[in-house]
Amino acid sequence: MNAGGAEIWLRILLVAFPIGAVAALVVRGALGRAIVAAAAAVGSAAGFALAAMVLGWGEPVRGSFAFPLAPLVFRLDPLGAFFLVVTAIVGFAASLYSFGYGAGSPWRVLRTTGVNLNLLLLGLSLQVMADSPLTFLLVWELMSLAAYFLVLAEPDEPGAVNAATWYFGVTHAGFAALFAMFFLWSGGALTASFVELRAVPLDGALRDAVFLLALVGFGTKAGIIPLHIWLPRAHPVAPSHASALMSGVVLKMGVYGLVRVTFDLLGSGPAWWGMLVLALGTVSALLGVLYALMQHDLKRLLAYHSIENIGIIFMGLGAALLFRTYDLPLLSALALAAALYHTLNHACFKALLFLGAGAVVRATHTRNIEELGGLIRRMPRTAFAFLIGSAAISTLPPLNGFASEWLLFQSLLGGARIPAQSVAVLMPVGVGLLALSSGLAAACFVKAFGITFLAIPRSPHAEAAEEAPRSMQAGMFLLVAACVGLGLGPAFVVPLLGRLIARLPGLEPAIGLHAANGALTGLPDGLGQMSPPAVALGLVAVAVVVAVVLRALAPPFRLRRGATWGCGRLLQTPRMQYTATSFAEPLRRVFAQLYRPTEDLTVEVHPDSEYFVRAIRYESRVHPWVERLLYQPLLAMVRGAGRRVRQMQAGSVHLYLAYMCAALVVLLFVARWLP
Amino acid sequence: MTSWLVELGQSTAALLMAPALVGLIRWLKARLQNRCGAPIWQPYFELHKLFAKEAVVSTNASWLFRAAPYVVFTSTVAITLVVPLMLVPLPFDGFADLLVVVYLLLLGTFFTALAGLDPGSPFGGMGSSRGMTVAALAEPTVAVAIFALASGAGSTNLGHIASRLIASPMAALTPGHLLAFASLFIVMLAEAGRLPIDNPATHLELTMIHEAMVLEYSGRYLALVEWASAVKLLIFFCLLANLFVPWGIATTVSAPALVLAAAALVIKLGMLCVAVAVLETRVAKLRLFRVPELLSVSFVLALLAVTSSFVLR
Amino acid sequence: MMAGGLFSQLSVLGSSLALVFGLFVLWRRSLGAYVSAFAWQSGVVAGVAAMVAHFSGDHALYLVAALVFGIKAIAIPRLLTVMGRRFGGDRESHPYVNTEASVLSAAVLVLVAYSVTRPVVALSQLPTRGAIPLAMGLTFVSLFVVISRKKALTQIIGFLMLENSIALLAVLCTYGIPLIVEIGVFLDALMGFLVMQVFVYRIHETFESLDVEQLRHLKH
Amino acid sequence: MPLFLLLGAPLLAAVIALMRSRYARLTGQVSVWLSLVPIGAAGYLWREVNRGAPVSAAGDLVRADALSVVLISCVSIVAALAAWLGPGWWGREDLRDYQIRRFVIFSNLFTLTMLAAVVSNNVGLMWVAIEATTIVSAVLIPLRLGKSSVEASWKYLLIGSVGIALAFIGTVLAYFDFVQRAGATTQALNWTVLVTAAPHLHPDVMRLAFVFLLVGYGTKAGLAPMHTWLPDAHSEAPAPLSAMMSGVLLAVALYAIMRWKTVVDLALGTPFTNRLLIGLGLFSLVIAAFSLVTQRNYKRMLAYSSIEHTGLTCLGLAFGPLGVFAALLHLVNHSLVKSTMFLLSGRLHERYGTTNLAAVTGLLRTMPWTGALFAAGMLAVIGLPPFGLFISEFALLRAGFATGHRLLAVVMLALLVLVFVSLLTHLNRMLYGAGVEGLRRGEDHAGALVPLALCLAVIVALGLVIPAPFWRLLTMGAAVVTR
Numbered sequence A: 001m002n003a004g005g006a007e008i009w010l011r012i013l014l015v016a017f018p019i020g021a022v023a024a025l026v027v028r029g030a031l032g033r034a035i036v037a038a039a040a041a042v043g044s045a046a047g048f049a050l051a052a053m054v055l056g057w058g059e060p061v062r063g064s065f066a067f068p069l070a071p072l073v074f075r076l077d078p079l080g081a082f083f084l085v086v087t088a089i090v091g092f093a094a095s096l097y098s099f100g101y102g103a104g105s106p107w108r109v110l111r112t113t114g115v116n117l118n119l120l121l122l123g124l125s126l127q128v129m130a131d132s133p134l135t136f137l138l139v140w141e142l143m144s145l146a147a148y149f150l151v152l153a154e155p156d157e158p159g160a161v162n163a164a165t166w167y168f169g170v171t172h173a174g175f176a177a178l179f180a181m182f183f184l185w186s187g188g189a190l191t192a193s194f195v196e197l198r199a200v201p202l203d204g205a206l207r208d209a210v211f212l213l214a215l216v217g218f219g220t221k222a223g224i225i226p227l228h229i230w231l232p233r234a235h236p237v238a239p240s241h242a243s244a245l246m247s248g249v250v251l252k253m254g255v256y257g258l259v260r261v262t263f264d265l266l267g268s269g270p271a272w273w274g275m276l277v278l279a280l281g282t283v284s285a286l287l288g289v290l291y292a293l294m295q296h297d298l299k300r301l302l303a304y305h306s307i308e309n310i311g312i313i314f315m316g317l318g319a320a321l322l323f324r325t326y327d328l329p330l331l332s333a334l335a336l337a338a339a340l341y342h343t344l345n346h347a348c349f350k351a352l353l354f355l356g357a358g359a360v361v362r363a364t365h366t367r368n369i370e371e372l373g374g375l376i377r378r379m380p381r382t383a384f385a386f387l388i389g390s391a392a393i394s395t396l397p398p399l400n401g402f403a404s405e406w407l408l409f410q411s412l413l414g415g416a417r418i419p420a421q422s423v424a425v426l427m428p429v430g431v432g433l434l435a436l437s438s439g440l441a442a443a444c445f446v447k448a449f450g451i452t453f454l455a456i457p458r459s460p461h462a463e464a465a466e467e468a469p470r471s472m473q474a475g476m477f478l479l480v481a482a483c484v485g486l487g488l489g490p491a492f493v494v495p496l497l498g499r500l501i502a503r504l505p506g507l508e509p510a511i512g513l514h515a516a517n518g519a520l521t522g523l524p525d526g527l528g529q530m531s532p533p534a535v536a537l538g539l540v541a542v543a544v545v546v547a548v549v550l551r552a553l554a555p556p557f558r559l560r561r562g563a564t565w566g567c568g569r570l571l572q573t574p575r576m577q578y579t580a581t582s583f584a585e586p587l588r589r590v591f592a593q594l595y596r597p598t599e600d601l602t603v604e605v606h607p608d609s610e611y612f613v614r615a616i617r618y619e620s621r622v623h624p625w626v627e628r629l630l631y632q633p634l635l636a637m638v639r640g641a642g643r644r645v646r647q648m649q650a651g652s653v654h655l656y657l658a659y660m661c662a663a664l665v666v667l668l669f670v671a672r673w674l675p
Numbered sequence B: 001m002t003s004w005l006v007e008l009g010q011s012t013a014a015l016l017m018a019p020a021l022v023g024l025i026r027w028l029k030a031r032l033q034n035r036c037g038a039p040i041w042q043p044y045f046e047l048h049k050l051f052a053k054e055a056v057v058s059t060n061a062s063w064l065f066r067a068a069p070y071v072v073f074t075s076t077v078a079i080t081l082v083v084p085l086m087l088v089p090l091p092f093d094g095f096a097d098l099l100v101v102v103y104l105l106l107l108g109t110f111f112t113a114l115a116g117l118d119p120g121s122p123f124g125g126m127g128s129s130r131g132m133t134v135a136a137l138a139e140p141t142v143a144v145a146i147f148a149l150a151s152g153a154g155s156t157n158l159g160h161i162a163s164r165l166i167a168s169p170m171a172a173l174t175p176g177h178l179l180a181f182a183s184l185f186i187v188m189l190a191e192a193g194r195l196p197i198d199n200p201a202t203h204l205e206l207t208m209i210h211e212a213m214v215l216e217y218s219g220r221y222l223a224l225v226e227w228a229s230a231v232k233l234l235i236f237f238c239l240l241a242n243l244f245v246p247w248g249i250a251t252t253v254s255a256p257a258l259v260l261a262a263a264a265l266v267i268k269l270g271m272l273c274v275a276v277a278v279l280e281t282r283v284a285k286l287r288l289f290r291v292p293e294l295l296s297v298s299f300v301l302a303l304l305a306v307t308s309s310f311v312l313r
Numbered sequence C: 001m002m003a004g005g006l007f008s009q010l011s012v013l014g015s016s017l018a019l020v021f022g023l024f025v026l027w028r029r030s031l032g033a034y035v036s037a038f039a040w041q042s043g044v045v046a047g048v049a050a051m052v053a054h055f056s057g058d059h060a061l062y063l064v065a066a067l068v069f070g071i072k073a074i075a076i077p078r079l080l081t082v083m084g085r086r087f088g089g090d091r092e093s094h095p096y097v098n099t100e101a102s103v104l105s106a107a108v109l110v111l112v113a114y115s116v117t118r119p120v121v122a123l124s125q126l127p128t129r130g131a132i133p134l135a136m137g138l139t140f141v142s143l144f145v146v147i148s149r150k151k152a153l154t155q156i157i158g159f160l161m162l163e164n165s166i167a168l169l170a171v172l173c174t175y176g177i178p179l180i181v182e183i184g185v186f187l188d189a190l191m192g193f194l195v196m197q198v199f200v201y202r203i204h205e206t207f208e209s210l211d212v213e214q215l216r217h218l219k220h
Numbered sequence D: 001m002p003l004f005l006l007l008g009a010p011l012l013a014a015v016i017a018l019m020r021s022r023y024a025r026l027t028g029q030v031s032v033w034l035s036l037v038p039i040g041a042a043g044y045l046w047r048e049v050n051r052g053a054p055v056s057a058a059g060d061l062v063r064a065d066a067l068s069v070v071l072i073s074c075v076s077i078v079a080a081l082a083a084w085l086g087p088g089w090w091g092r093e094d095l096r097d098y099q100i101r102r103f104v105i106f107s108n109l110f111t112l113t114m115l116a117a118v119v120s121n122n123v124g125l126m127w128v129a130i131e132a133t134t135i136v137s138a139v140l141i142p143l144r145l146g147k148s149s150v151e152a153s154w155k156y157l158l159i160g161s162v163g164i165a166l167a168f169i170g171t172v173l174a175y176f177d178f179v180q181r182a183g184a185t186t187q188a189l190n191w192t193v194l195v196t197a198a199p200h201l202h203p204d205v206m207r208l209a210f211v212f213l214l215v216g217y218g219t220k221a222g223l224a225p226m227h228t229w230l231p232d233a234h235s236e237a238p239a240p241l242s243a244m245m246s247g248v249l250l251a252v253a254l255y256a257i258m259r260w261k262t263v264v265d266l267a268l269g270t271p272f273t274n275r276l277l278i279g280l281g282l283f284s285l286v287i288a289a290f291s292l293v294t295q296r297n298y299k300r301m302l303a304y305s306s307i308e309h310t311g312l313t314c315l316g317l318a319f320g321p322l323g324v325f326a327a328l329l330h331l332v333n334h335s336l337v338k339s340t341m342f343l344l345s346g347r348l349h350e351r352y353g354t355t356n357l358a359a360v361t362g363l364l365r366t367m368p369w370t371g372a373l374f375a376a377g378m379l380a381v382i383g384l385p386p387f388g389l390f391i392s393e394f395a396l397l398r399a400g401f402a403t404g405h406r407l408l409a410v411v412m413l414a415l416l417v418l419v420f421v422s423l424l425t426h427l428n429r430m431l432y433g434a435g436v437e438g439l440r441r442g443e444d445h446a447g448a449l450v451p452l453a454l455c456l457a458v459i460v461a462l463g464l465v466i467p468a469p470f471w472r473l474l475t476m477g478a479a480v481v482t483r
Helices: A004-026 A029-057 A078-102 A107-127 A133-151 A160-186 A192-201 A204-222 A231-237 A240-267 A271-294 A297-324 A330-364 A380-393 A399-416 A428-453 A470-488 A490-502 A506-512 A532-553 A580-590 A625-650 A651-671 B002-032 B040-052 B063-079 B091-095 B098-117 B122-153 B159-165 B168-171 B176-191 B219-244 B255-282 B290-311 C002-027 C032-056 C060-086 C101-114 C118-123 C127-148 C154-175 C179-207 D002-019 D024-034 D037-052 D066-085 D096-120 D123-140 D147-182 D191-200 D204-223 D229-236 D239-268 D270-293 D298-317 D320-352 D370-381 D388-402 D405-432 D446-464 D470-479
Strands: A059-063 A072-076 A519-522 A526-530 A560-563 A598-605 A613-621 B054-058 D053-057 D063-064
Touching: A004 A029, A004 A059, A004 A107, A029 A072, A029 A078, A072 A078, A072 A133, A072 A651, A072 B098, A078 A107, A078 A231, A078 A240, A078 A330, A078 A490, A107 A133, A107 A240, A107 C179, A133 A160, A133 A231, A133 A240, A133 D388, A160 A192, A160 A204, A160 D405, A192 A240, A204 A240, A204 A271, A204 A297, A204 D239, A231 A240, A240 A297, A240 A330, A271 A428, A271 A519, A271 A580, A297 A330, A297 A399, A297 A580, A297 D147, A330 A380, A330 A399, A330 A470, A330 A490, A330 A506, A330 D024, A380 A399, A380 A428, A380 A470, A380 A490, A399 A428, A399 A470, A399 A490, A399 A519, A399 A526, A399 B098, A399 B122, A399 D470, A428 A580, A428 B098, A428 B122, A428 B290, A470 A490, A470 A532, A490 A506, A490 A532, A526 A532, A526 B091, A526 B290, A526 C002, A532 B063, A532 B091, A580 B122, A580 B290, A580 C127, A625 D270, A651 B219, A651 C127, A651 D147, A651 D204, A651 D270, B002 B040, B002 B091, B002 B219, B002 B255, B040 B219, B054 B063, B054 B219, B054 B290, B063 B098, B091 B159, B091 C179, B098 B122, B098 B159, B098 B219, B122 B159, B122 B176, B122 B290, B159 B168, B168 B176, B176 B219, B176 B290, B219 B255, C002 C032, C002 C101, C002 C127, C002 C154, C002 D066, C002 D229, C032 C060, C032 C154, C060 C154, C060 C179, C101 C118, C101 C127, C101 D204, C118 C127, C118 D147, C118 D204, C127 C154, C127 D147, C154 C179, C179 D123, C179 D147, D002 D024, D002 D037, D002 D063, D002 D096, D024 D037, D024 D066, D024 D096, D037 D053, D037 D063, D037 D470, D063 D096, D066 D239, D066 D320, D066 D446, D066 D470, D096 D123, D096 D239, D123 D147, D123 D204, D147 D191, D147 D229, D147 D239, D191 D239, D204 D239, D229 D239, D229 D298, D239 D270, D239 D298, D239 D320, D239 D470, D270 D298, D270 D405, D270 D470, D298 D320, D298 D388, D298 D405, D320 D370, D320 D388, D320 D446, D320 D470, D370 D388, D370 D405, D388 D405, D388 D446
Parallel strands: A560 B054
Antiparallel strands: A059 A072, A519 A526, A598 A613, D053 D063
């Protein structure tokens, strides 16, 4: 290890997580939880310090360990450090949260969760440092393994095992794709570091193959549609702080990988690369939020929103690739910065939302929001945190979600500068769909927050709910602070991103991504400017003025509590309230073409006349048709092949001997004209 | 320094002028329907009455229900600080651009919708559901219209857009510009809750959107909400007026220029009021599930606007 | 030279006889016939070995001939007839391939053997080389027997014929492989036969028949 | 001397069991202790060979070079494991004394034959030994007499014997070629002599010979389409025996193929053998992968996975020096893990009384430790880190890419994913769930698990670091094959 200062932090990081893992195995009870949480927190903090040093001082930190086949090589450069920051923030919050969350859950669950939480954090921290294919793939698989066991932490949960299997299967397929990618690239050589890959000359077809394999491999990890199938299954069943990590950080490793490979190592490519990524991103963003709207399972809803936000990030990456192809480095840098910034922001607010959802689930023992309601009075702090998270993910200023999407809008608006008009006209479509998805996200979170926290409890569970313990609140409010801070401070973050992007080949002009006196500028040469702090300040100022004026001029304020009016209804019961389903109904109708819902309506009429209806039963289900069209046929095909192959083993020894002789004769003749 | 004063002055003026706009439209509609109609100042009387009345709040409602009106009012009023009314460029221009304006409006809608859900009345839920649907479906049009404006003017800041147009007035007549105007006009109808999307006058349970969301409000809360929606209408009018036909708007802080600008603004707003009033008397309210069709039309218009601006470049 | 000519003719004659006894199994049905055919075949193989020993002057081969004769022509047929008396009842009534087809395919197999062994014949300078394809043919034919016949005992006989053919091949190609290996091979053959015999009894007591056709419960 | 210890110990154990018709348990324990002797001998040989000199005795009739030592270590360790968990040590209520005795005798003979196969320098005797393995193991399969076990053993015996007979034809042809070149000598079938003469051998005949040898030994190694006996035999045999068969018998057969590959390569260059090996290896991989998709029997599942790994090893042998090294590493890993898995599956069978996958649920509840080890072993089998098989499969595929078999390597990756998914699905179905009604919970004689846990620990260790001497041994072994 070089760079004395950073070395210590790295050592702490490498020691703390394993300690936590071991402690989880041996120490029971509150003490055990405390040690595990503390170890995870310390490790994350160390990670943050390390990343901060590398980001500040730009010099990569190196290290290597002996290993079979080739030494494991680690190297933390600013790009990796940025993702290490993401890991550290969410990891720290999640580990604080885990202390209170674990109280009352059985020892087996605690053990699995504790061990794998620490291992996952370790894996995530090492992933962004891995500097050779072997290292990268090894850590990748270990990380997936830890996440797999986190999904399996409560195997008796319905669907948990199935979800875990899906998760690991798809992830492993992605691993295979990455394996093929790296070794097609290096021609089978165990390259000592990624930098060597950069030097390898690739001809067109092979480069395209490498790019596509990278897209598939990292896409499965990031969960872009249509490779998302595991995500809405796996994330809900994991313990909530684990879901927060998986949704907030693990997905981002896909983003990291894609940035590392396509921007750092592979170099500029044809235009269709960018368009493909942009298209995938757009589709994921839109379908993700549309399916989220249809969910009643709070955590499932959040999982689908992860797909949406990953889609937004991929839109940024795609735009960046396009701009780089058309040699618009500054715009490319802007789009990339937007994507990276959104990565960080999404990590914060999505983790916050998952932690909040976890608090709700822990208090009410149900994930179905149709059974919730009125929690804002019973768990006010959680409600506030969740509200902030919802506002952030709905891209409301002055929170962080808005800041990054603003940058993305700006870069897409810059798409007007693309010389090829046929490509340029795609940009406004992207802009429109991005806006649509953000609007739908707002609608979805009005539903999520409103039905869960507002109005009257819809079930005894919700009535019996209690506020989450302090440690969990601490975890949540840390992230609230992060959301607000990142929302107000893009002027501080963007130049940082500019510096680290400027280190990528061909994007040196990114150093020009500056932010003049607190105002966030789309580009040095115009294209819009805004200042989140100023906006926030303006809002506060106006609020103060309004308050003062009202106090001064308006007549004294009188308030009376009464029953809900509701156009003069007398009695109010929970069943009269709007449900999540009815809330989403208009949008379900509007987008029926996309949902392809399955509907069946049965009307039971009076025997005498069909005008007297006795009962009407209406059932409608929205099943993601991507699965119907893609995965079910695939599975059916494989199963069929399996059955056909098993026919070979028909049981007759004569047949078997016949196989042998056939093989013999065939090989004898093959051997004749084989060189 | 004086420009700062102008800035604050004009937004205060806007704040005070907004109810009159609503009153004017009502009066015009009444005249068009051969009624004598209430005076233009009626909305002020209503606001005064509401401020004086005591507020009744549902026992189910939480702090959010009571905070929402202030949030909505504040965010809406804050917008007036950057909307060009009489003078460009404004000192606040650099702080917020068109996107900020749009998303601040979304912030208002977001909280209104939450407030609609809070008392637990079915009408509130219905209203917020529909309100969010319309708002979400309006977003893409707005964004693409902004794209058209920005790619024309090279910036998303309102001041720049306006001053660019002033620099080359004929650019206001390019097809892209006109198409964008049309699309944004439709969006205005949707966002400000005018016919044919929503009927501000109705309290017929099954047709209302915005009114359903704020059904449970009374007293000062209702006053703030109503006022905020009036200001919202004004903001949209100003955007339509001064981003697309910024003729007559003052570019220098001088008394004659400002007077001229004020006059121009009043004229433009008046024309828009007439347009809205005529429209609202001519068309009937759309069924809720026809609204998306209208909005998709506006989206297509906006896309055409952009593409034409590409083709013509 | 005369002796060489006679030698090669005798070897060809011997191996073709062995092949004929192999084909014999294809069109007879009763176990007894099979056993005698096998016994005769083993006798012929022993004879060929002895002849090669005589002409080549490699006296180790006399021992091999004696072993073949003792074990394969006398001992094993004895045991087989004992079993035959016990299970003689079930004949090879319905083989997978009927007699005509069997004989035809046997002919084809012999042709295949000719084409396969071409390089060997081409390389060899021994007077016995003309017989090598016949031995290989016998190999294929006995494989065919093992594949196409249903009864466990028939399969055993097919397997024993396979070993005969290999012994014949070894003798004809190389005048016998090193003695120690030869002995090991014989031990294996004997043990293998004994174990197979044990299994025949087991099959009979668990399945009440020697029809291997029934042994198809293990699938997939 | 060590070579004689190696062969003597199992022989002695067998003889003792043969002599003492009573006290079967005692003889079992004796054989357990005696099974440690070959391990020691293997260690000694290892040290000798790493010094650089192959050990030979009895007039160069038995000889141990690096390649042999790799196999010797595997065989002796797995044999010891099998003896430890065999019926001799932990008394089984369900086994009669004569059965225990038979097991002790024949399992030791089995070990003996396998060891003999890998130390005999004479390819003829190697053939004899491998043929003998078929016979002795076939006797042992129907230890508990039953329809299916008899059926399995008959198929195994017949197919195995016929196949191995073909291998003998190959041997004869090679010998014939040699004789044509160098005249008849008793040393002719000695591998060392063959190798020195190999470059002058006649290509066409060697092609012919290698095809016979490949089909013959491939039958024993379980290469498709000659694999058909393997799932039956491995699933019907008593657990310790299936452990030995799946763990090392396949490896021994592959060893024979490797030996002959060396000779043939010297005669006519590597491409020929490589193409044949790739063909059979890939076919085995395909068959195994798709057979695993809808498998209903967990012992057959393990058996098919053995076929899969044999196929992988076979492909590795075709991937040049890198590949051969990886193949040897994979061979060792697979021997350890697969024997462990079969021994564990024996415990499952004891408890659940069935080999039906669907009937086994809630394993982690029913037998926590066995379940945990089974899970770990299965994760190792599907090639996850930190287990050794991750490294060896990594090296294998990497060698594939390095030797320019890009498409092939990609196909292999796809098939491995298929195997991964199917095995994971089956494993999860077994591990979790409510468990079977009225089934006793907890472990009986958990001490038996210690060596298995040790075995898995070794595999993990091999996944994290390959000790220098082991590395050296493997490199030398690879050098033997690719000289």
